[in-house]
Amino acid sequence: MTKKSISSEKILRFRKSERNIHWAIAIPFMVCYASALTLVIFYNPYPSRPFRDVFSWIHRISGICFIILPIIVVLTSRNDLRLFFYNIKQAWAWSLQDIKFLFLMGFAAISKRVTLPDQGKFNAAEKLNFMVLMSTYPLYVLTGIFIWLTDSALLSWLIHFSMAIIATPFLFGHLFMATLNPSSRVALSGMFSGFVDRQFVKHHHASWYKDKFENAGEPDDNKEKPVPDSMEDSSKTRSDKE
Numbered sequence: 001m002t003k004k005s006i007s008s009e010k011i012l013r014f015r016k017s018e019r020n021i022h023w024a025i026a027i028p029f030m031v032c033y034a035s036a037l038t039l040v041i042f043y044n045p046y047p048s049r050p051f052r053d054v055f056s057w058i059h060r061i062s063g064i065c066f067i068i069l070p071i072i073v074v075l076t077s078r079n080d081l082r083l084f085f086y087n088i089k090q091a092w093a094w095s096l097q098d099i100k101f102l103f104l105m106g107f108a109a110i111s112k113r114v115t116l117p118d119q120g121k122f123n124a125a126e127k128l129n130f131m132v133l134m135s136t137y138p139l140y141v142l143t144g145i146f147i148w149l150t151d152s153a154l155l156s157w158l159i160h161f162s163m164a165i166i167a168t169p170f171l172f173g174h175l176f177m178a179t180l181n182p183s184s185r186v187a188l189s190g191m192f193s194g195f196v197d198r199q200f201v202k203h204h205h206a207s208w209y210k211d212k213f214e215n216a217g218e219p220d221d222n223k224e225k226p227v228p229d230s231m232e233d234s235s236k237t238r239s240d241k242e
């Protein structure tokens with residue numbers, strides 16, 4: 001197999017700015033989650049245990065990163081703002097196909113005979129994940145600041161805590177799909193190099209594939225040279241559209 005044919009099997013799924021915003025949110029979020037879990041499970045029953053302050057400060061500092069890092073990415077990716085809005089629109093636009101997908105996805109996981117409806121850039125489960133994150137983000141920030149700056153913030157604490165409970169199935173579901181589930185973890189490279197197997201995308205995101213690669217529906221298409229970050233080999237430079 002030639003280098004050229006290897007490269008044409010991969011397509012650019014997420015541009016650098018999209019990957020950056022993902023990690024600018026995901027890494028601080030996971031540190032916040034892990035430090036909060038440690039505080040609740042390990043320290044709340046016995047607050048005098050040593051190093052509680054360390055975890056409390058890890059939580060606060062990762063909370064600050066959760067606010068600041070995405071802002072920095074947006075400010076430094078101004079050319080891709082239209083793409084960010086496109087992604088948001090994709091996540092919030094629902095059709096009957098999406099409802100059908102949600103209903104059938106469990107059955108499809110156990111039986112090969114169940115066919116799932118074509119999906120856009122994000123499938124319905126990913127859309128839900130995106131929507132939950134977007135709706136809870138401002139509340140995490142506001143309640144977090146309130147808890148930090150005021151002495152009696154029981155309501156804020158309850159909201160903050162409830163949102164972490166709501167996030168739990170989405171977080172673990174997302175991590176499972178992204179890293180462990182054999183049929184979806186193929187997409188993982190998309191959040192590192194940006195590139196994903198063409199056949200995978202054609203199959204799992206058929207509507208988006210047609211729209212982007214056959215109808216040029218996504219904004220700012222092809223401004224970024226589609227060379228994977230980790231593969232600077234010039235033989236892999238090619239137009240993303242064929």
Ligand code: HEM
Pocket residue numbers: 013022025026027029030121122123125126127129130133171174175178179187188189190191
């Ligand atoms: C090690 C941790 C993580 C890994 C490996 C990971 C991986 C990925 C991958 C591969 C995608 C693209 C899926 C696709 O191609 O359709 C994605 C999308 C996304 N990720 Fe993550 N992610 C992680 C943590 C997180 C966290 C903590 C959050 C939320 C705070 C998050 C939020 C999202 C959102 C909103 C999307 C777009 C919609 C979706 O695919 O669910 N990710 N992630």
